[in-house]
Amino acid sequence: MDNPPPPDRQINSIPYPRTSLLTEERLFDPSTGLPSISRLTKHLQDEGRLDERCALRLVELARNIFEREPNILVVQRPVTIVADIHGQFYDLLTILAAGGDPAKTRYLFLGDYVDRGQFECECIFLLFALKIKYPNNINLLRGNHETRQMTKAFQFKLECEKKYCSKALYNACMNAFDALPICAHVDSRFLCMHAGISPDIQTLADIANLDRFKETPHSGPLCDLLWSDPSEDFDTVSDAQPNFKANNVRGCSLPICAHVDSRFLCMHAGISPDIQTLADIANLDRFKETPHSGPLCDLLWSDPSEDFDTVSDAQPNFKANNVRGCSYFFSYYACRDFLLRNNLLSIIRGHEVQKDGVRWFRKSSRTNFPVVISLFSAPNYCDTYNNVAAILKISPDQKLSVIHIQPHGHPFVLPNYENGFQLGERCVVYFATQLLLSFLNMYSPDELAADDGRMDKTGMELLNKKKLIESMEQAYGQVKKTNNIALNLRGLTPSYKAYKELLARPDVKALVHEAEKGRIKDYDQALQLDQIFERRPST
Incomplete structure (x- = not known):
């Protein structure tokens, strides 16, 4: 049972967090072995935690289901499609309320359940429990953040260690992420994935034959499905196929075969x-x-082009993605041709924040329908963007409708999941060192020396203590400064270790200086700063 709140709480309007752990016996029905969604939701909503055995069972049961699923899920309409959530648990509850009861509504989630937000474990536990309870209604795909590399660079690994003190839970989640499907064929018309297409994928069979049960590599088709983006000129280029140019020599174009x-x-x-x-x-x-x-x-x-023997072997419809540090930017032509080859209407993806929650890319001249739809389902992303989120519903009569999601408030969490005792200890030590230094600085080295100008034992001890306290003051001061910046940047920053490495870069320092002044106030500023953190780590 939960302990009652202390009688001397200063702010009684804030709900008292749950103090008891949710156990297997309380979560799982002994007759069916299925989790109670209502009990889990209420417990997590009240900031409760699971005991390790219960959490591991939940993750293992979900992984067993994922392993039996194909690379490409076949999902029929009606369906509600949800994109990036990024640890925003309280917004996930809003999404489920707006999208429909999971017991009666078919859902497709496009990945990126963790990192950035402060309630990543809660998102995973609820989504995995829903998958176990309603396996035919809940469809989960893998995102680029469902990897060991990204969860170490950002917060999920740290959250598992801080909230649950458990490496076993983190490793179990990583094994479950390895098993997540990577695409969904929706209503026989749409191909859904987290990011985009690949020059190494020509047909759906190419996706179906991929080995997905591993850490996402730095290149190749699996990487591209989770990392690629539409090119900047996606909506503006001519509809003419760039791989075929007008034949001015012949005057017209092409025999039977x-x-x-x-x-x-x-x-x-x-x-x-x-x-x-x-x-x-x-x-x-x-x-x-x-x-x-x-x-x-x-x-x-038709004839071969003049530069046929000299052009690069690289596919011109795919350009290196310098923003992400891996994969490609894919062009309108690449998408148009891929859809035509596979008898598809459009690609539905997540992966990129959208100011209004959804972006309808350029329409195909053949179908008069957008070849790509980008969806983003985390409102006020990172507590900084001030964006609206969206989910997409495909109705039984094939109509598409967008539901916009406004941000929901959530409990305050200190940077790096620091608790109140750690914060208090750090502040006391920092101010104590400043106080001690103020006393020690009253004496110069000359004043500590004896009459003959040499430092006696007492003077040397005081000087060494001063140096030690100075180093402590600098170390604690740097942590204080970094945490203050993290408070301004909120969910934009990666883990503390990765953030310290980024601070050495001049371009990061300039933008962080703006954040220190509290100037990251709108979508465009947040987007500019966040591009630095969107890049895939090199190791």
Whole structure:
């Protein structure tokens, strides 16, 4: 049972946190082995924690389900799609209330459940419990933060250690993250993943054949699905296919083909931007005068480009993603062609904060529907962005509707999950060292010396103590300064260790100086500063 709140609390309007741990016996129904969602939600909402055995059982049960699922989940409509949550547990409760009862509503989550927010364990426990209780309604995909590298660089590993003093819980979560599916094929029309497409993925079969049960690598198709972004010129480039240029030599474009030895495709001239598969050629109407444009013309008239033998082997529709430090920026053309190849309408992704919660990218000229939809479900991201979040509902009649989510208040958490005793001890030591130094600074080394100018034993001891206290004052002062900056930056900063390394960079120092003054007040400023922390660590 919880201990009653002390009678002398100064602010009784703030709910008293739960003091008892939620055990297996209280969480799991002995007859079904399923968790009580209402009991877990209430306990976590009141800042309660689970005992380690209960938490490990919850994570292991969820992992067992994930391991049996394919790389690409098949999800039918109606469905509610939720993107990045990032440890914002109290906003997750708002999302579930707005999206519909999970017992009766099908959900698809696009990853990034941890890091940035201060209630990451709570998000994981609730989502995993929902998966165990309603496995057919709750679909969870992996995000780029569901990795050992990112959870060490940011806060999730630290949160497991501080809240639960448990390396076993952290390791169990990492094993569960390794098993999370990576994509979902929704309503036979949409492909959903955390980030985007890859130059190494041409078809859905390529995704289905990936080995996902591992730490996300620094390159390759698995990395790209969790890390890539649309290019900056995604909405503005011409609709013309850049891999095919007008043939000014011939005056018009392209013959019918032969498939030789199951390995060679033979035709009079060349390929066409309107032909993706051999089936496209087989379905052409060839019994007519060759037209001046189109696939039949191209097969009979096209030529290799002048730079055919000299261009880079890299796919021009994918450019190196210098913002993330890995993966690619993918172009409109790359998406358009991928959708056409796989008979899809659009890609639905998360991965990037959106000021209004959702961004509808450029429409395809073929379908008049956006080729990419970016969704973001963490309102007032990092307690700094002042953005609105969104979730996307696909109805039984195939209509799409957006529900916007406003931020919900949450309990205050000190930087790096420091508790009140640690904060108090640090403050006392810091101010005590300042007080002692003020006394010791009253005497110069000359005044501590004896009449003959040499330092006696007492003087040497005082001088050494002064140096020791000075080093302590500097160390505690640096922690105080860093924590004060972290309070201003809130969830923008990574872990304390990674943050100290970043502070050595001049560009970070300049932006952090603004944060020290409390000037990070709007979406654009937060976005500018956060780009530094969005980059994937090199190790």
